[in-house]
Structure formats: C-alpha cells, structure tokens
Amino acid sequence: MSSAPIPASVGVALDRDTHELAGGRLVGGTPRRLLRLSASGQLALAELRSGVVSSPSAGQLARRLTDAGLAHPRPGTHVGTRDVTVVVPVRDRHEQLARCLRSLAGATCVVVDDGSSDPALIADLAGQYGARLVRRASAGGPSAARNDGIAGVETDLVAFLDSDCVASTGWLDRLAGHFADPLVGAVAPRVLPASRGTSRRYRDAVGLHDLGSREARVRPLGRVGFVPTAALVVRRAALAAIGGFDSALRYGEDVDLVWRLDEAGWRVRYDPAVEIAHDEPAGWAGRLARRFRYGTAAAPLAKRHPDVAGHLVVAPWPLAAVAGTLAGRPVVAAAAGAVTLRTTRRALARAGAKELSATGQAASALAGTWRGVSRYCAQFGVPLIAVAAWRSGSRQRAALAALVVAAPVADWFTSRPGVGVGRYVAGRVADDAAYGVGVYAGCLEERTAAPLRVVRARRAGERGAR
Numbered sequence: 172m173s174s175a176p177i178p179a180s181v182g183v184a185l186d187r188d189t190h191e192l193a194g195g196r197l198v199g200g201t202p203r204r205l206l207r208l209s210a211s212g213q214l215a216l217a218e219l220r221s222g223v224v225s226s227p228s229a230g231q232l233a234r235r236l237t238d239a240g241l242a243h244p245r246p247g248t249h250v251g252t253r254d255v256t257v258v259v260p261v262r263d264r265h266e267q268l269a270r271c272l273r274s275l276a277g278a279t280c281v282v283v284d285d286g287s288s289d290p291a292l293i294a295d296l297a298g299q300y301g302a303r304l305v306r307r308a309s310a311g312g313p314s315a316a317r318n319d320g321i322a323g324v325e326t327d328l329v330a331f332l333d334s335d336c337v338a339s340t341g342w343l344d345r346l347a348g349h350f351a352d353p354l355v356g357a358v359a360p361r362v363l364p365a366s367r368g369t370s371r372r373y374r375d376a377v378g379l380h381d382l383g384s385r386e387a388r389v390r391p392l393g394r395v396g397f398v399p400t401a402a403l404v405v406r407r408a409a410l411a412a413i414g415g416f417d418s419a420l421r422y423g424e425d426v427d428l429v430w431r432l433d434e435a436g437w438r439v440r441y442d443p444a445v446e447i448a449h450d451e452p453a454g455w456a457g458r459l460a461r462r463f464r465y466g467t468a469a470a471p472l473a474k475r476h477p478d479v480a481g482h483l484v485v486a487p488w489p490l491a492a493v494a495g496t497l498a499g500r501p502v503v504a505a506a507a508g509a510v511t512l513r514t515t516r517r518a519l520a521r522a523g524a525k526e527l528s529a530t531g532q533a534a535s536a537l538a539g540t541w542r543g544v545s546r547y548c549a550q551f552g553v554p555l556i557a558v559a560a561w562r563s564g565s566r567q568r569a570a571l572a573a574l575v576v577a578a579p580v581a582d583w584f585t586s587r588p589g590v591g592v593g594r595y596v597a598g599r600v601a602d603d604a605a606y607g608v609g610v611y612a613g614c615l616e617e618r619t620a621a622p623l624r625v626v627r628a629r630r631a632g633e634r635g636a637r
Contacts, residue, residue, distance in 0.1 A: 173354075173436075174231075174234050174235075174238070174354075175234070175353060175354060176227055176229075176230025176231045176233065176234055177230050177233040177234050177237065177244065177352055178230065178351055178352060178353075179225055179230065180246070180247055180351045181233070181244050181245065181246045181247075181349075181351050181352050182219075182244070182245035182246070183219045183233045183236060183237065183242045183243070183244055183245060184242060184243055184245050185197075185199075185236070185241065185242045186199055186200075186240060186241055186242055186243060187385075189241045189242065190527075192205075192524060192526060192527075193526070194207075194523075195207065195208035195209070195210075195212065195213040195216075196208065196523070196524065197236075197241055198524060198527065199240070199241045200239040200240040200241040201239075201240040201387075201393050201394045202628070204239065205522040205523075205524050206235075206236075206239070206241065207523075208232075211228055212228070212232055214228070215228040215229040215231075215232040216232060219232065219233055219236075219242075234354075237388065237438075238388065238438070240387065240388055240393070240394065243386045243387075243388075243440075244349065244352065244440070246348035246349045246351055246352070247348050247351065248341075248344050248345060248348050254326050254327050254328055254347065255278065255279070255326055255327075255328040255329070255330050255343050255347055255404065256279045256280070256281060256324045256325075256326045256328070256329055256330070257275055257278050257279065257280045257281070257329075257330040257331075257332055257343075258280075258281045258283060258317055258320035258321065258324070258329060258330070258331050258332075259271060259272070259275075259280060259281070259282050259283065259302070259320075259331075259332055259333070259334055260283045260285055260313050260316035260317055260320065260331075260333065260334065261282060261283065261284060261285065261287065261293060261316075261334035262284070262285040262286060262287050262310055262316075263287050263288055263289070264334045264335060265289070265292050265293070265296065267334050267335045267450065268282070268293065268296055268334045269296050269299075269300075270337060271332065271333075271334050271335070271336055271337060271338070272296065272297075272299075272300035272302060273300065274337045274338040274339075275300070275332070275338055276300075278330075278343060279326065280297075280300070280301070280302035280303070281302060281303045281304075281305060281320045281323065281324065282296070282297040282302045282303070282304050282305070283305045283307065283316040283317070283319055283320040284297075284304065284305070284306045284307060285307050285310050285311060285312070285313075285315070285316040286307050286308065286309045286310035286311070290306060293306075294306070303323070305319050305320055305322075305323070307319060311418065312418065312421050312424075313333075313400070313416075313424060314416035314417060314418040314419075314420055314421075314424040315416075315418040317331055317400070317415075317416050318415045318416050318418060321407070321410060321415060324407060326407065327350075327406065327407055327408070328347060328350060328404055328405070328406060328407065329404070329405050329406075329407050329410065330343060330346075330402075330403070330404045330405075331400045331401075331402070331403045331404075331405070332401070332402050332447070333400075333401045333402070333449070335401075335449060335450040336362070336401055336402055336447050336448065336449045336450075337365065337447070337448040337449075338402075338447060339360075339445065339446055339447060339448070342360060342402075342445050342446075342447065343404070345442070345444065345445045346358045346359075346360060346404045346442060346445055347404060349404075349440055349442065350404075350406060352438070354436070354437060354438045355406065355437070355438045355439075355440060356405065356406050356409035356432045356435075356437025356438060356439060357389075357398075357403055357404065357405040357406065357409065357428075357429065357432055357437070357439045357440070358403075358404050358439070358440045358441075358442055359382075359389070359398035359399070359402065359403045359404075359439075359440070359441050359442070360402050360442060360443070360445035360446060360447050361381065361382065361383075361384070361441075361442075361443035361444075361445065361446045361447070362378060362380035362381060362382075362399060362401050362402055362446075362447050362449045363378050363381055363446055363447070363448060363449065364376065364377070364378040364381070364448070364449060364450075364451045365448040365449060365450050365451070366451065367448075367589075371589065371590050371591075371594075372590065372594075373588075373590050373594050373595060373597070373598030374451060374452070374454075374455065374458050374598065375451070376588045376589045376590045377588055377590070377595070377598060377599075377602075378449060378451060379449075379451060379452075379458070379461060379462070379465075380399045380401050380449055382395055382398065382441060382443070383395075383443065383586065384443050384586070385443065386440070386441055386442055386443055386444070387440075387441045388438060388439070388440060388441075389429055389433070389439040389440065389441050390429075390430075390433045390439065391430050391433060391476065391478075391479035392479050392481075392484055392626065395441045396426075397425065397426040397429050397430070398425065398429055398439065398441055399425050400424070400425035400428065401425075401447070401449055402447040402449075403425070406437070409432055409435070409437045412435055412437075413428075413431045413432060413435055416428055417475075419471075420468065420471060420472075421468075422464050422465055422467060422468035423465070423468025423469070423471060423472050426468065426472055427472060427475060427476070430472075430475075430476050430479065455601070458602075459601060459602070459605040460605075462602050462605040462606045462609065463605045463606065463608055463609035463612070464609060465606060465609060466605070466606040466607060466608065466609020466610040466611075466612070466613060467609045467610070467612055467613035467616070468613065469482075469609075469610045469613055469614075469622035470610070470613035470614045470616065470617035470619050470621070470622055471613065471617060472622075473617075473619060473621035473622045474617060474619060474621070477621060480621040480622055480624065481621070481622065481623075481624045481625060481626035482546075482547055482550060482551070482610075482622060482623070483543055483544065483546075483547040483625045483626065484543065484625075484626045484627075484628050485540050485543055485544070485625060485626075485627070485628055486511075486536065486540070486627070486628040487627070488507050488510045488511040488514065489507070489511050489536045489537050489539075489540035490540055490544070490625075491503065491504075491507035491510075492504050492507035492508045492511060492537055492540070493537070493540050493541050493544050494507075495507055496570055497567070497570050497571065497574060498567075499567045499570070508533070508537060511533045511536060511537060512529060512530065512533040515529045515532045515533040515536065516529035516533075519532065538581075541574070541577050542577055542578045542581050543578075544574065545574050545575060545576070545577035545578035545579075546578040546603065547625075548574055548575060549575055549578065549579075549599070549600050549603040549604065549607075550603045550604065550606055550607035550610070551607045551610065551611070551623060553575070553600070553604050553607075556571050556574070556575060575600065576596050576600075578599070579595060579596040579599035579600065580592065580596060582595075582599065583595045583596065610622050610623070
C-alpha cells in the first residue's frame, strides 16, 4: 500500500517526546530516531504547525511523522453516524445488552446473537432498540459472530462494540474523523472500567483493556502493539481485504486482526481522547481467569506472526548491565553500562546530535531495559525468582525484589491510577503472573516456545520496537 500524503483536512501535532534540535532536526518516535529536514521540509513543518495543510510536501511530511510516531493526526469531527454500522456480538448478557443499545441511540446497529440460551429475549431487545438481528444457532465465539455481523453491512465503516460496553456521547463522530485519511484502516478508543473512580480497589481502577492515555500508531512491537475489539471502528474495505476475523482464534482475535491490517499497509490508530466504559470481572477469581485466557492466545498468535512474537524487546549491552546487577557481578554491570554509554555517544555523534545528553540517553536505555526485564520476569519467572531469592544473599535478594516491582512502580508513577502504590504493585504482579501461566499453557498446547523468546531491539528504519 502506498504512503500517500495525509489530506489537508487532517491536522498534525508533534508527540510530547519529540524534540526539535537546531538545523531542522527532530528526535523521537518508535523506534527512536533522528530526522533531518531539508529547507523545504522545514517550511512544510511550519505549515503543519499553522494547522493549515495545503501543500503536497506538508502532507508527505505529516505522513512520515505520523508513521514514525514523531507526531499524531488531529482529524476533524465526522458529523453524523449514517456512514457507520455498529455490530454488537452477544451471548446472553440481557441487561448489559439493553444498556449497551441504549447508549447507541441514533446509530445503525446489528445485534449478533451467538447462541444465547434465551434467543427470544435477545430478539425482543434488538427490536426494542431498532437493531437488526442476526441469529447464530450455536455459539462460535466473538470472531465468528463479528464476521456474521459484517456480512450484511453496506456502510463504509463498521464499529464493533461488545455488549458489556457503554458508548460515550459522540464517540463515533470523533473516531470516524480519522478515516478522512484514506490509509487509516482502524481506530480504537480508550477502554476504561465502568467502575473507574467509584472505589479505590485495584481491579476497579485498572482496566483489563486500558492501553493508557497516550495516543499512538498501533503496530506489532510498537509502544501500543494492539488494540481490543471491545470497541473498534474499522474501514469495511480493509476488513474485506484481509478476510475479516480469524474464526479459529477464541482469544487474541483482535491482536491478529490489527497485525494483519498493519501487514497489509493499513494504518491503525489509538485515540484515547475517546473513552468507552467496559464492565470488569467482579472479583479476583474472574479477573485472573480472564488474564489467563488472554495469555493462552500468545502461542497461536506466534505461529501466525512469527516475526513479531516475543514479550521482551531489548538491546544487548543494557541487558548485559541488568544481568550483571542481578547476578551480583558489579564489574560486569559497570562494564556493560560503560559500553552502553560509549555506543550511545558514538550514535549521537554520527547523527550530528551532540547537544543531546549521551549520559541521559544511556540512563534512559538502562532504565527502560530494567523495566522491560521486570515485566518479563513478573509474567514468566516469579517461581524461579522466589527460589533464587531464597538461595541468595541479602544484596542479591534486594536486587531481585527490585526487579519484580520495577515495572509496576514506574507505571504507578506514570499513570497515577487512583490506588495506593502497594495495592497497585500487588495487583500488577498478580495480573502478570496469571497472564504468564496462560502463556505457558498455550505454549504447551501449541508445542512452541516462540512467545517466550527475547527480541533484539530494532534500529531506526527497521520494523518498530517496544
């Protein structure tokens, strides 16, 4: 698919982590890179800043910046929902379905009954809210239900909304605006717990589908690597081009869809300015069981997408520094840290970006690696870490404890979720461990260890990295 210019109707704003250097240079993106702008490129950037994109060069620069994650689109609002059909798959959940359809008042809706025990009640609710009904004789899962719902849709855009979600006012207008860009294949809002703010419990504050408050281009191994289909707007032509959902996947079908859209050249966007409320499991047992089920999807996804399978993306020298620290080898850790600093300084010199602090950049790489290893170990290594801590000295035991809590503590300071740091860390470790057990179970069933592999961090110009 081509990289056509972004249309004049779509504005662009630089990402908050994009830095402007002297001489028309920009630093940022995922993976991090330095972009040198020619004189005409600097004029195009000034045009983008003015909010009026009229020249082809400005549109091309906007495409390049948004593709690289240095900037994000600012589309106008798409007034009216006549070009969008909302597909709501459901199995039972009568009360939730009624609430969901009530929030979709005025939208064209298709309810897909995926083998409910009381089909008459589902049919009555669909009729009451003016939705077209598609009835499946037996349950086939969300992928099959969504594919059946798509079959009769004629509008250019299809929105998917799970029956346990409540739409916000104007959500379709805002998300549909992104499709003024002809290369945008799908856009997702932020999905938050319906109970958010009603208590100070971790499970009420931290959503299973919440991808954070920062907008992003969605792609494998990117800062936002996938989006859930609990709420998603998709271009119907893009769905047709990739063959819809993979009905063989019971879980992870949303990840697979997004990755196939990206492989086909479509852009997928995450727009957290739009929020959708989603019911979370009422207790810990239900929450951890769902996290486990999500983990089982990692192995089937790895078979379908082997190039992007893996839960840890790191560069060799920062990883060696972390490993040396954990092994109680300060000389190894210091040497690896020194090499990290040296290679960072050389990279900045080659890029002509000496005004950036090599020490700061290297420290950021080391901290990011520690955080990534922390999350990986919480997901897949808690039992081994517990044994290692039991057999280690106090200094090594402290390093191992710091490893496990590093990622959730850093996330708590970043997101300020409304719960105490202790409760948040405990909840995150439990979430990650349940997910990791699910990954192990899926690996055993599929007879592959691909999801457990460590992926080398990509350089700028290669496929994106976390």
